[in-house]
Amino acid sequence: MLIAGFEKNSLLDYPSKIASIVFTYGCNLRCGYCHNPELVTEPCKKDAIIAEDMVLTYLKKRKGLIDALVITGGEPTLQSDLIPFIKKVKSLNLLVKLDTNGVLDSIVKEIIGLDIVDYWAMDIKYPQEYYEEYDIDTKSIRRSIDMIMDSGKDYEFRTTYVKGLHTIEDANGIGEMITGCKNYYIQNFRKGKTIDPTLDRSNSFTEGELEAIKKIVTPYVDRVAIR
Numbered sequence: 671m672l673i674a675g676f677e678k679n680s681l682l683d684y685p686s687k688i689a690s691i692v693f694t695y696g697c698n699l700r701c702g703y704c705h706n707p708e709l710v711t712e713p714c715k716k717d718a719i720i721a722e723d724m725v726l727t728y729l730k731k732r733k734g735l736i737d738a739l740v741i742t743g744g745e746p747t748l749q750s751d752l753i754p755f756i757k758k759v760k761s762l763n764l765l766v767k768l769d770t771n772g773v774l775d776s777i778v779k780e781i782i783g784l785d786i787v788d789y790w791a792m793d794i795k796y797p798q799e800y801y802e803e804y805d806i807d808t809k810s811i812r813r814s815i816d817m818i819m820d821s822g823k824d825y826e827f828r829t830t831y832v833k834g835l836h837t838i839e840d841a842n843g844i845g846e847m848i849t850g851c852k853n854y855y856i857q858n859f860r861k862g863k864t865i866d867p868t869l870d871r872s873n874s875f876t877e878g879e880l881e882a883i884k885k886i887v888t889p890y891v892d893r894v895a896i897r
C-alpha cells in the first residue's frame with residue numbers, strides 16, 4: 671500500500687464513529703477541483719510513504735478507542751494490495767469505510783464479494799454524459815453504483831458541485847444515476863489547494879443554489895443533505 675497520509679483520529683469521516691484515516695497515493699482521474707494534488711499529480715515522495723505496519727500497530731494499540739478505519743485517497747482501489755490490507759484491518763475487529771470514484775468496478779465487485787467493507791462512499795462526479803465526454807467508462811460507474819446499492823452495506827454517494835463545471839440542472843442527470851439510493855450528499859466546492867489552480871471562490875455555489883440542487887435531487891433519493 672502506498673499510504674501517503676495518516677490521520678489518527680477523526681469524528682467526521684465515518685458517520686457516528688471515531689475513525690482513523692489513511693490516504694493512498696495515486697488516482698486514475700484528474701478532477702480539477704481535487705484538494706489532494708500531492709496524491710494525484712505530484713510525484714510520489716517515497717520517503718514520505720507510511721509503512722502499513724505502523725498504521726496496523728497504531729490501530730492495535732488503540733483497540734477499543736478507535737471504531738473504524740477510513741481508506742481514502744487518491745483512489746484506493748488502485749492499490750494492488752488493498753484487499754489484503756483491508757483483511758488485516760478487519761482482523762482487528764474494526765469497521766472499514768472505503769472511498770472510491772467507482773471506475774474500477776471489478777475491484778468494487780471483489781471487495782463486496784469478500785464482505786470486508788462496512789461503509790462505501792462513492793463520488794458521483796457528474797451526470798452520465800460528462801463521464802462520456804471525459805472518456806470515463808460509464809458502464810463501470812453504473813455497475814459500481816448498482817453493486818454498492820445492492821451490497822446490503824451502509825453507503826453514501828456524493829458530488830462536489832463546482833460552478834463552471836456543473837450547472838444546477840446537472841443534479842437531474844446525477845439524480846437519475848442514483849435513483850433509489852439511501853444517502854446522497856451535496857458538497858460545495860471550497861477554494862483551497864486544487865489541481866486546477868485557477869479555481870477560486872467564484873466556483874462555489876451560493877446557499878440558495880445548493881438548495882435548488884437539493885430540490886432537484888430530492889425526488890430521486892431517500893435522503894439528501896448539503897454538507
Ligand code: SF4
Binds near residue numbers: 697700706710744745
Ligand atoms: S477528487 Fe478524488 S477522484 Fe478526483 S482526482 Fe482527486 S482523488 Fe482522484
